[in-house]
Amino acid sequence: QQPVQSPQAVILREGEDAVINCSSSKALYSVHWYRQKHGEAPVFLMILLKGGEQKGHEKISASFNEKKQQSSLYLTASQLSYSGTYFCGTEYSDSWGKLQFGAGTQVVVTP
Amino acid sequence: GAGVSQSPSNKVTEKGKDVELRCDPISGHTALYWYRQRLGQGLEFLIYFQGNSAPDKSGLPSDRFSAERTGESVSTLTIQRTQQEDSAVYLCASSLGDGGAGETQYFGPGTRLLVL
Numbered sequence: 001q002q003p004v005q006s007p008q009a010v011i012l013r014e015g016e017d018a019v020i021n022c023s024s025s026k027a028l029y030s031v032h033w034y035r036q037k038h039g040e041a042p043v044f045l046m047i048l049l050k051g052g053e054q055k056g057h058e059k060i061s062a063s064f065n066e067k068k069q070q071s072s073l074y075l076t077a078s079q080l081s082y083s084g085t086y087f088c089g090t091e092y093s094d095s096w097g098k099l100q101f102g103a104g105t106q107v108v109v110t111p
Numbered sequence: 112g113a114g115v116s117q118s119p120s121n122k123v124t125e126k127g128k129d130v131e132l133r134c135d136p137i138s139g140h141t142a143l144y145w146y147r148q149r150l151g152q153g154l155e156f157l158i159y160f161q162g163n164s165a166p167d168k169s170g171l172p173s174d175r176f177s178a179e180r181t182g183e184s185v186s187t188l189t190i191q192r193t194q195q196e197d198s199a200v201y202l203c204a205s206s207l208g209d210g211g212a213g214e215t216q217y218f219g220p221g222t223r224l225l226v227l
Contacts, residue, residue, distance in 0.1 A: 002153075030213040041202065041218040042154070049213045087153060089216075097142055097161060097206070097214065101154040 001025070003090045005102035012078045012109045020073040020105045022088030031064055031071035032089040032099060035082075042087060045073075075107065083109045113137075115219035117203050123225045124193055132188045132222045134203030141183045142208030144216060147172075148200045157201075160186065161208050193226045200224070 004023045012018055022031060030049045034042035048064035048071055059076040075082055085106045089099035116135045124130050136143050145157040156170040160180045171177070175193075180186040190197055200223050204216040 032216070034218075041220050044215050044217065047213050047215060089154075091213065095167075097208070098156060098159050098167060099144075099216065100156065101146075103153040 001090075001092070001100050003088055003100060003102045005086075005088060005105050007105060008103070009106040010108070012075070012082075012107065014080060014109055014111055015077050018075045018078065018107065020075070020086050020088075020107075022071045022073070022090070022102055024069045024090050026069065026092065028064070028066070028069055028071070028090055029093045029096070030091040031062070032091065033062055033071075033073050034087045034089065035084045036087065036104075037084040045086075078107075078109045080109050080111065083107055115203055115205050115217055117201075117219040117222050119222060120220065121223045121225075123227065125227055126195060127192055129189065129191045130193055130224065132190075132201050132224070134186045134188070134205075134219060136184065136186070136203070136205030137217055140205035140207055140217075142206040142214065142216075143180060143186050144204045144206075145178055145186070145188050146202045146204065148202060148221070150199070154202065157188070190224075193224075195226050198224055198226045 006021050032047050033045040036042040062073045064071045085104040087104045089101045118133045141162045143160045146154040158178045159167040175191045178188045200221040202221045203219045206214040206216045
């Protein structure tokens, strides 16, 4: 049930864009996105609920495609502070509250 | 407190010893979660407490792992007869737990466990 994240890693120059995908093998209820910096706890970015809504946090936005059982996180005009590992956590209607996390996508933003 | 707190922040132990890890959730949060994160890997669900309901222990890797929660506050994760593969960061999170889905989980700083 663990979601699959891609890519595993991405290196960006400041100002560039990137997309991180999170795919599930079964129908999703919600997707939670977190960013974790080295040696620190994961920090909540946003939740997307079933319904295909899009949300934003600074210049980071995400979409939820119910049909494809997938969520995508968009890093727009990346900043140095965006560096870290991004995790998606998936929630299913038969197990509310319990998240299954992907293996993470490491993002490095260089000057 | 303002956030989730965990103690100790670091723990070094010898193989075969028991360890106890503590988590204090955000005040008023009725749901509490434990995760394990091995070096360079994702978060692995261990156990989930929701109010007075029986905990979801489906993620505990073996019977050496157990967790308790006192009411709707402090939780303790106990690992008995530790093995080297137990070395990891153990993260605790809490959420409001009002029964709905899509709740935000807030993470503590973690306990870094090293089993020699």
